[in-house]
Amino acid sequence: MEIVFTVLILLLAVAASGVVVRMLPIALPLPLVQIAIGALLAWPRLGLHVTFDPEIFMMLFIPPLLFADGWRIPKRELFMARRSILMLALGLVFMTVLAVGYFVHALVPSISLPVAFALAAVLSPTDAVALSGIVGKGKIPGRLMHFLEGEALMNDASGLVALKFAIAAALTGVFSLRDASISFVIIALGGLATGAAVSWVFSFVSARFLSLTEEGDPAPGVVMTLLIPFAAYLIAERFGWSGILAAVSAGMMMNYASIVNVGPVSSRVRANSTWTMIEFVFNGMVFILLGLQFPHILGRALLDAHETSNVQVWLLIGYIAAVAAALYALRFVWVWLLRWFASRGAAKHGVANAVPGLRTVTVMTVAGVRGAVTLAGVLSLPEVLPGGTPLPGRDLAIFIASGVILLSLLVAVVALPLLLMGWRRSKDPHAAEEALARTTAAQAAIRAVDEVHDAECADLDESASAYAADVTARVMDVYRRRLATLDEEQEPREMARRADALEFRMKLAAMRAERKALLAMRSSQEINDETLNKLMREVDLAETALTVRRK
Numbered sequence: 001m002e003i004v005f006t007v008l009i010l011l012l013a014v015a016a017s018g019v020v021v022r023m024l025p026i027a028l029p030l031p032l033v034q035i036a037i038g039a040l041l042a043w044p045r046l047g048l049h050v051t052f053d054p055e056i057f058m059m060l061f062i063p064p065l066l067f068a069d070g071w072r073i074p075k076r077e078l079f080m081a082r083r084s085i086l087m088l089a090l091g092l093v094f095m096t097v098l099a100v101g102y103f104v105h106a107l108v109p110s111i112s113l114p115v116a117f118a119l120a121a122v123l124s125p126t127d128a129v130a131l132s133g134i135v136g137k138g139k140i141p142g143r144l145m146h147f148l149e150g151e152a153l154m155n156d157a158s159g160l161v162a163l164k165f166a167i168a169a170a171l172t173g174v175f176s177l178r179d180a181s182i183s184f185v186i187i188a189l190g191g192l193a194t195g196a197a198v199s200w201v202f203s204f205v206s207a208r209f210l211s212l213t214e215e216g217d218p219a220p221g222v223v224m225t226l227l228i229p230f231a232a233y234l235i236a237e238r239f240g241w242s243g244i245l246a247a248v249s250a251g252m253m254m255n256y257a258s259i260v261n262v263g264p265v266s267s268r269v270r271a272n273s274t275w276t277m278i279e280f281v282f283n284g285m286v287f288i289l290l291g292l293q294f295p296h297i298l299g300r301a302l303l304d305a306h307e308t309s310n311v312q313v314w315l316l317i318g319y320i321a322a323v324a325a326a327l328y329a330l331r332f333v334w335v336w337l338l339r340w341f342a343s344r345g346a347a348k349h350g351v352a353n354a355v356p357g358l359r360t361v362t363v364m365t366v367a368g369v370r371g372a373v374t375l376a377g378v379l380s381l382p383e384v385l386p387g388g389t390p391l392p393g394r395d396l397a398i399f400i401a402s403g404v405i406l407l408s409l410l411v412a413v414v415a416l417p418l419l420l421m422g423w424r425r426s427k428d429p430h431a432a433e434e435a436l437a438r439t440t441a442a443q444a445a446i447r448a449v450d451e452v453h454d455a456e457c458a459d460l461d462e463s464a465s466a467y468a469a470d471v472t473a474r475v476m477d478v479y480r481r482r483l484a485t486l487d488e489e490q491e492p493r494e495m496a497r498r499a500d501a502l503e504f505r506m507k508l509a510a511m512r513a514e515r516k517a518l519l520a521m522r523s524s525q526e527i528n529d530e531t532l533n534k535l536m537r538e539v540d541l542a543e544t545a546l547t548v549r550r551k
Contacts (some may be wrong), residue, residue, distance in 0.1 A: 006050060013037050014284030029413055031133040031287045035406075038271065038291020052293050054380040059233065060079060061286055062156070062373065063247040067229035068279050070251025077146045078432030084147055092334045096124040097162045103326050104400075108319060111393030114170035115381070119397040121162035122378045123327060123404055127371025128152035129283055131412060134412050138418055140367065142361065149365050156243040156373050161187055162376050178516055190241030195249025195296045198232040222271045226278070228254075247321040263446055269541075286372045290405070293375060297402045301395070319396075320403030324411075327404065332365040359419060370410045374401055439486050449475050504546065511543045 017034045041048050078085065101117035111119070128149045132139075139149070165180045206221050210304035228248045236246035305312040310350075318338065339361060378401040380396050453472040457465045522532045 006048065006115060008266060009041070009048060010050075010285055010288055013041060013288050014281055017284055021464065031130050031283075032413055034284050034287035035291035035294070035409070038288035038293075039295050040123040040527060042295040043286070048292075050289060050292050051226070052289060052375070052379055054376040057372070057376045058243075059230070059237075061282055062244065062376075063229035063233040064226070064278060065282055065286070065322060066153065066156070066244060067232075067249045067251035067254075068275055069128065069149065070248040071275075072253070073149050073153065074146065075252060078150050080153060081146055084151035084342070085339055088147065088151040088334075090158050090170045091157040092151075092177075092331065093121075093155050095334065097121050097166070099330055100124075100323065100326050100518060101166075104323060105145055107322055108393070110398060112170065112193045114166055115391065115393045115397055118163055118166035118170060119378065119401060120373045121166050121433070122401055123323070123370060124162070125159040125322075125370070125373045125375065125377075126152045127158045127198060128289070130371045130409060131367050133287075133368075134369070135416050135420065136411070139416075140363070144240075144364060144367075145469070147364070153248050154245075157191065157248075159183075159373070160244065161242065167380075167382065170391065171382065178512045180213055187240070187242045188245055190239060191243065191245030192238040192249040193234045194239070194241060195246035195251075196253045197234040198235065199253035200247070200249045202228055202287060219270070221267050222274055225254075225271055226274070232434045235484070243293060260499045290372055294406060295404060298406070299397055301399045302454050310508040316399065317403075319400055320407060323400055324404050324407050327368075327408075328365055329366050332361060335364045336361045341482055342396075363416065363419050366412055366419065370401075370414045371409075371411070374405055378402075383470050435486050439483060442482045442486075445479045449479075507546055508543070510541050511546070514539050 001116065014034070017030060017037055020037070021030050021033050097117055100120035100123065101113065104111055104119055106117040107111045126148070128151075130150060131152075161184050186539065202224055206224065228250050232246040232250040233243035237243040261477045289378045300338075301316060305316050338534075378398050381397065382391055384390055384395065447518055449472060457468050460468060481496050481499060484492050484502060487496070516536050518527070518532055520537070521527045522529065527535075
């Protein structure tokens with residue numbers, strides 16, 4: 001019962017965080033509010049302490065979140081930026097392990113070099129989920145956000161693989177760069193192949209054995225999508241490959257699975273709504289669990305240090321600040337060098353003024369926030385050596401990692417809005433292709449309606465043919481007005497937009513009147529709940545389609 005009670009409390013906290021954010025007089029990022037709620041729940045008198053098991057956390061929370069990110073991220077932009085993303089996700093991670101590892105060992109000699117490398121390894125992955133929650137969608141320019149999201153998808157795996165070898169070195173005292181490099185390639189390729197294979201098997205099974213008709217129940221297919229990230233993760237881990245990359249690969253392959261592209265509408269609508277809810281709940285649980293751990297890790301260490309002397313307290317805080325400063329400095333230099341080399345390449349191709357901007361580099365630096373993967377990684381450090389003696393520096397490494405996570409979130413909350421203030425937004429690079437896609441789709445729809453009209457009216461008499469022509473004209477009018485809103489000439493485009501706006505207001509008013517009338521009929525017992533739910537769903541879906549197209 002205690003586990004059930006704890007889960008219910010955490011779910012209630014996730015739901016409450018969304019309400020609290022709206023009620024606050026100042027705008028605070030949702031992740032920060034959730035961490036604060038988690039810290040309040042850790043208050044000793046409440047008696048709610050959730051043991052943070054890194055292995056369970058990595059298996060339960062990380063795969064579905066990375067799967068959803070991999071599913072959603074634009075693959076074309078990811079491929080176009082592959083060099084920069086790999087240099088951030090691989091090059092920067094291994095540079096962080098080396099440079100920050102030696103720095104930590106020099107700063108705190110009580111932390112052995114292998115443990116210092118392990119700490120640097122868990123500090124190297126960034127958290128794009130926390131970043132999106134801090135700045136909001138659309139605030140960071142799309143190109144930069146693609147870099148950050150792609151980096152966050154890939155560097156979890158590289159950071160945890162580096163952690164694995166650092167732990168092995170700490171336990172055995174043996175490390176081989178050649179063996180580590182070969183193992184990393186095998187682990188990464190194995191994970192990517194596993195994820196792709198699991199998604200392909202899901203597509204095959206769904207296409208042949210699940211009901212894919214519009215009349216069929218889409219629930220089995222949606223449930224199977226929930227199992228894909230866990231299956232990919234567990235299978236890859238079972239063979240010693242990267243479960244994280246397997247989950248990412250499975251998500252990225254979902255866009256190419258036939259069930260997603262040509263399956264029934266009901267499956268896509270239900271899958272999208274289900275995954276939206278799962279992402280909100282799991283993201284919220286992750287940050288609340290972070291908040292639950294911070295008072296026990298940071299608070300206890302600072303209280304113990306305070307009993308020794310105030311100097312010891314400031315020394316611990318100084319360790320956090322120094323390590324965070326080293327991470328920011330290394331990231332700033334690395335990003336600046338990447339952009340400088342990119343600008344040199346662009347200059348060779350005749351592109352002028354391609355010098356890396358200080359503001360852009362600073363945003364990329366501050367946006368590298370740390371999150372739950374860092375805490376899970378550092379808590380996975382073994383407590384004892386093979387001989388039974390405690391692992392030296394483990395507690396201090398956990399304290400520093402927790403402090404850096406919290407500090408990076410606070411710095412991003414304060415600095416990013418200031419850095420992004422007044423940023424000149426460039427024209428949407430995808431506006432032209434979106435207009436082309438809308439035009440092409442509308443023209444295809446008109447041709448299809450015309451073909452149906454010809455087929456249906458071939459054997460009709462004059463009266464029925466005239467009625468069919470009227471229906472055809474009404475259906476085509478929707479797409480003709482849509483084409484008019486995309487017209488290059490100003491006057492017809494404005495007239496079409498005004499007509500569209502008027503139609504939108506009328507349809508919205510009509511649907512809300514429908515809903516009000518249905519509720520009144522249920523209140524007066526003229527219809528039962530089953531009829532109400534069926535008709536309300538129809539109105540809700542129609543209004544959703546209308547408002548989404550309007551946006």
